[in-house]
Amino acid sequence: QVQLVQSGAEVKKPGASVKVSCKASGYTFTSYGISWVRQAPGQGLEWMGWISAYNGNTNYAQKLQGRVTMTTDTSTSTAYMELRSLRSDDTAVYYCARDASGQGMDVWGQGTTVTVSS
Amino acid sequence: SYELTQPPSVSVSPGQTASISCSGDKLGDKYACWYQQKPGQSPVLVIYQHSKRPSGISERFSGSNSGNTATLTISGTQAMDEADYYCQAWYSSTAVFGGGTKLTVL
Numbered sequence A: 001q002v003q004l005v006q007s008g009a010e011v012k013k014p015g016a017s018v019k020v021s022c023k024a025s026g027y028t029f030t031s032y033g034i035s036w037v038r039q040a041p042g043q044g045l046e047w048m049g050w051i052s053a054y055n056g057n058t059n060y061a062q063k064l065q066g067r068v069t070m071t072t073d074t075s076t077s078t079a080y081m082e083l084r085s086l087r088s089d090d091t092a093v094y095y096c097a098r099d100a101s102g103q104g105m106d107v108w109g110q111g112t113t114v115t116v117s118s
Numbered sequence B: 001s002y003e004l005t006q007p008p009s010v011s012v013s014p015g016q017t018a019s020i021s022c023s024g025d026k027l028g029d030k031y032a033c034w035y036q037q038k039p040g041q042s043p044v045l046v047i048y049q050h051s052k053r054p055s056g057i058s059e060r061f062s063g064s065n066s067g068n069t070a071t072l073t074i075s076g077t078q079a080m081d082e083a084d085y086y087c088q089a090w091y092s093s094t095a096v097f098g099g100g101t102k103l104t105v106l
Helices: none
Strands: A003-006 A010-012 A018-025 A033-039 A046-052 A058-060 A068-073 A078-083 A092-099 A105-108 A112-116 B009-012 B018-023 B032-037 B044-047 B061-066 B069-074 B083-091 B094-097 B101-105
Touching: A003 A092, A003 A105, A010 A018, A018 A033, A018 A092, A018 A112, A033 A068, A046 A068, A046 A078, A046 A092, A046 B094, A058 A068, A078 A092, A105 B044, B009 B018, B018 B032, B018 B083, B018 B101, B032 B061, B032 B069, B044 B061, B069 B083
Parallel strands: A010 A112, B009 B101
Antiparallel strands: A003 A018, A018 A078, A033 A046, A033 A092, A046 A058, A068 A078, A092 A105, A092 A112, B018 B069, B032 B044, B032 B083, B061 B069, B083 B094, B083 B101
């Protein structure tokens, strides 16, 4: 079945970096993009950016420009999201989602909790 | 920047029809999606391209989009429909989510 499996929870100190992985299975990885979405405790969904698994093109949310990098490894059908210079307000659950342009984010990973605390 | 506005909460009695609105400038000109999220779970796509339902989504879920407002309608609302609902659209290569609506089935 189509699924996205994310890496485990992370605890980081302010100023550190985190890299979350998202392994796809059950579909042709390069036929879709991957969006990353985060959700702070008790808050709504926030889109972080999108990457084409076909050619690696990216679009990032303006507020995260310069701190976030999204990549893919087509040999392992895995997408990665790295966030640098972590702050306490980066504490959130981070989701990857399969994104077929114009057809919505139709498959979601289970989420990865990232806690930023000194 | 582009914003999508949803009511924070909507209440409905079991068996009745629930409607959740999402407003944004010229939203009817964009493809709107809706996601359902239950506590502790990942979001689930319930409507895309204004009114299409992904495979496996109940026919009780429907969507419309015109002018500045997209609407998610849940007919014959059940207790299992109690969740947070988010609208989403693309604006200038950026995905935008509404703030979310908590649907309570009383």
